[in-house]
Amino acid sequence: MNISYLRLLEIGGALLKLSAVILGIAGAEVLNIPFVRMDLAPFAVGFCGFL
16 A cells, blocks of 8 residues: 555545535535534634644
């Protein structure tokens, strides 16, 4: 397996950042995703991408 674990973490973080942008543009209401505070959902997903 040529893909290292660090590369997999980078790809996963990038996907979480991308999903945060999508949540910020489309909104969680449109995607029918239940969050307690809809305005903070993109920030939470984006923060998980930075971890």
